[in-house]
Amino acid sequence: MASLRRNVTSRPVDLTKLINERIREVPDYPKPGVVFKDISPLLADHTAFAAVVDAIVAYYGRGTIDKVVGIEARGFILAAPVAYHFGAGFVPVRKKGKLPAATYSESYDLEYGSETIEVHQDALAPGEQVLIVDDVLATGGTAAAAAELVRRSGAEVAGLSVLIELGFLKGRDRLPELDVHALIQG
DSSP states (O other), rough: OOOOOOOOOOOOOOOHHHHHHHHHHEETSSTTTTTEEEOOHHOOOOHHHHHHHHHHHHHHHHHHEEEEETTTTTTHHHHHHHHHTTEEEEEEETTTTTOOOOOOEEEEEEEEEEEEEEETTTSSSSTEEEEEEEESSSSSSSHHHHHHHHHHTOOOEEEEEEEEGGGOOOOOOOTTTTTTEEEEEE
């Protein structure tokens, strides 16, 4: 059987540069005036993807998180491997009507409309430490709604970790009670 090992030299990684080089900006999507941050190129690069997951886990420390909430849909992609590395459960927060069992719901406004998200009522237990993970923090509406769902479940929000924070939209201002961790500012 051939060896699958690669000869890899360990080099320090400039995470900010790595992330910025692998995010594609798509103007006027999903509507005119919005610049969409496409993380697909980052996800396709195993080094960048692994570095992002490792940075989130390192910030909070292994053994500190019981569950990781991923917000639909790109938050799922980041949250699942983060949960794995924490040895924690993964909990999807989905758009209204997408979960099959009894849910808690929360509505909110975002930069280009309004939305409702839900979580299963039995997904989180009282006292659990929960990290919320998403790709982008924009106006803060989605993150605030997800935090409210976690609290309504009786669990505690340990923090919010995002790949990109769009600081000019001041989403962090809507989350004064949360530890907000952003890997880059966009």
